Amino acid sequence: MSPACRLSIALVHYPVWNKNQEVVATAVTNLDIHDIARSARTFGVARYYIVTPLAEQQKLVEKIRQHWIEGWGAGYNPKRKMALELLQTESSLDDALRDIEARTGRRAKLVVTGAAGRGNSVSFAGLKGVMEAEADQHYLLLLGTGWGLTEEVFNRGDYLLEPISGGSDYNHLSVRSAAAIMLDRLFGR
Amino acid sequence: MSPACRLSIALVHYPVWNKNQEVVATAVTNLDIHDIARSARTFGVARYYIVTPLAEQQKLVEKIRQHWIEGWGAGYNPKRKMALELLQTESSLDDALRDIEARTGRRAKLVVTGAAGRGNSVSFAGLKGVMEAEADQHYLLLLGTGWGLTEEVFNRGDYLLEPISGGSDYNHLSVRSAAAIMLDRLFGR
Numbered sequence: 582m583s584p585a586c587r588l589s590i591a592l593v594h595y596p597v598w599n600k601n602q603e604v605v606a607t608a609v610t611n612l613d614i615h616d617i618a619r620s621a622r623t624f625g626v627a628r629y630y631i632v633t634p635l636a637e638q639q640k641l642v643e644k645i646r647q648h649w650i651e652g653w654g655a656g657y658n659p660k661r662k663m664a665l666e667l668l669q670t671e672s673s674l675d676d677a678l679r680d681i682e683a684r685t686g687r688r689a690k691l692v693v694t695g696a697a698g699r700g701n702s703v704s705f706a707g708l709k710g711v712m713e714a715e716a717d718q719h720y721l722l723l724l725g726t727g728w729g730l731t732e733e734v735f736n737r738g739d740y741l742l743e744p745i746s747g748g749s750d751y752n753h754l755s756v757r758s759a760a761a762i763m764l765d766r767l768f769g770r
Numbered sequence: 771m772s773p774a775c776r777l778s779i780a781l782v783h784y785p786v787w788n789k790n791q792e793v794v795a796t797a798v799t800n801l802d803i804h805d806i807a808r809s810a811r812t813f814g815v816a817r818y819y820i821v822t823p824l825a826e827q828q829k830l831v832e833k834i835r836q837h838w839i840e841g842w843g844a845g846y847n848p849k850r851k852m853a854l855e856l857l858q859t860e861s862s863l864d865d866a867l868r869d870i871e872a873r874t875g876r877r878a879k880l881v882v883t884g885a886a887g888r889g890n891s892v893s894f895a896g897l898k899g900v901m902e903a904e905a906d907q908h909y910l911l912l913l914g915t916g917w918g919l920t921e922e923v924f925n926r927g928d929y930l931l932e933p934i935s936g937g938s939d940y941n942h943l944s945v946r947s948a949a950a951i952m953l954d955r956l957f958g959r
Contacts, residue, residue: 585937612801616944623936623943660942747812748774748959753849754812754950755805761947762954769951770937 584712585625585768588720589689590760591677592617594633598728607727609638614645616757617724618664624764627719628684629667630677639670646670674723674734681719689719693738694763695729696752702743705766711740712767722763724756773901774814774957777909778878779949780866781806783822787917796916798827803834805946806913807853813953816908817873818856819866828859835859863912863923870908878908882927883952884918885941891932894955900929901956911952913945 592613595606609631621629631642648654649665671677674691681689692708703711712720723730723738735741745754745762754762781802784795798820810818820831837843838854860866863880870878881897892900901909912919912927924930933941934951943951 583937612944612946616947619942619944620936620947622940623934623938625936625938660940663940664942745812745954746959747809747814747953748772748957749812749814751811751849751852753808753853755801755808755946757801757944757946758805758809758950761943761950762958764936765934765951765954766958768937769955770935 583625584709586627587712587718588626588722589628589630589677589681590617590621590626590722590724591630591632591674592724592726592756593674593730593734594631594638594726596731596733597725598731600728604731605727606633606635609633609642611645613726613757614642614668615661615664617760618668620761620764621667622664624768626667626764628669628681630680631668631670632672632674632677633670634672639672642668642670677721681721685719687717687719689721690739691737692720692722692740692742693730693735694722694724694742694759695735696744696754698744699741702741704743708740708742709767724760726756772814773898775816776901776907777815777911777956778817778819778866778870779806779810779815779911779913780819780821780863781913781915781945782863782919782923783820783827783915785920785922786914787920789917793920794916795822795824798822798831800834802915802946803831803857804850804853806949807857809950809953810856811853813957815856815953817858817870819869820857820859821861821863821866822859823861828861831857831859866910870910874908876906876908878910879928880926881909881911881929881931882919882924883911883913883931883948884924885933885943887933888930891930893932894952897929897931898956913949915945
């Protein structure tokens, strides 16, 4: 299997930091669902998980998904249907990992991402090399919402991916833009 | 000047195609403003133009800009202020070109983009090479909304940039994701 189909994405809404360094559950953003699903489909990613423990938010995501997969949207825009077929809601990171294990028979390795530089990070080229070398291994790329993934999540990562640098002193991409660039750096041709 | 500060972006809301191959003016999307401004700032781009001939839409963009530059948002999120300082509304592509000429003394070359492959396109590496070789030249990268830029705009392009391929048969990125990937391919480190 090519590297991209052994990678899934999780957009994590809990646990993440808010602006005041408190651990919170963020609200789901409609365009996060669409943009990241479209990027995931473009680069051949296996699955796109929206992780939120909030039942009302899960229902909202499911409603959007069904609109585009089975509802009016499916006929209006079949290309959007193809993207949102990758979408799945899970209550926690562990539930997403269990789903990957059920699908593939393998425990996925966690790739943690964030805008701040930290020690021991792997470069995009480095991760690409690892993924090509470990030909049966599955990976789950974690994207934070709000002010980013908490330390608890960072500490669970098998790999910490280097932050995206644009060569300036400014490094505040949206999670949608960051996801697109990450997938392009890993799988784009 | 580094290549990125000789490039501006225009998000074109007119003239573009709609789903039925009619020429229309699309509505401005709030997250297009924010996401592309943040990407532009991250990669050191000179200016980010929102091109729309509709006065009400121009007012909306201006209201959003002022909220984050001078209003409540400026104190709440100074990083967002830094990004939206690049933002400027223009009524037409020619007005954006005139603004660049007024700022730089140079007529910008037009770089046209689209999801469909066409003949005579320049690769990302090719455009990067051109921008490094022509050290005084300014460029305006045109991004279409709706179903993409019209033939009239394509025919004005000095360069037609190759479409982004993710190696799959699916090529339907959001304009926000496409902009992020383009800037990363041209200026990312």
